[in-house]
Amino acid sequence: AQSVTQPDIHITVSEGASLELRCNYSYGATPYLFWYVQSPGQGLQLLLKYFSGDTLVQGIKGFEAEFKRSQSSFNLRKPSVHWSDAAEYFCAVVNTGGFKTIFGAGTRLFVKA
């Protein structure tokens, strides 16, 4: 069965520090991979996505993610976090057949001054 694991329920980083949010997936083939961000009481905003090609993907707001097939991972990174990045981050997988999206449990990011 397909699944997405985000091992960290919450992470706290200092403003200006680097960030890495972990995501591991379980899927028989290479899925379509996504990272979304959700501010409190809001919908989801797409940060970036990976379908194929270059395994390092650039997204909006200075985020990037790297697909590593050998580790079944798609970790999200940002070199310098801003206070406005505090939010909930969801990793998601879409199967290439039925286009059903499976979301991870989410990681809450706290940014301290």
Next chain:
Amino acid sequence: GAVVSQHPSRVICKSGTSVKIECRSLDFQATTMFWYRQFPKKSLMLMATSNEGSKATYEQGVEKDKFLINHASLTLSTLTVTSAHPEDSSFYICSASQVDRETQYFGPGTRLLVL
């Protein structure tokens, strides 16, 4: 970019009444729309997938008679919570995708509170 709106943004209703939530794709034609439910501090749970002009496909455990979904046009899908009860209180989010269907664009969500 592709914009999806939802209306209302929040609604409070009495137990036993029905509530309709609209999801619109504002600047693209959405061949497929998805409805999710999100519990507090939880991830999104897919409720159903709807394609324009056809019946929605519901996920296991989702009561289709309780959560009526209509996708009458390429820009509008509605979710009606019938005979709402307090346990239906939740955050409902829709998303829409175009023909390729790999990328979904999410609405801002609707907060439903059933008293």
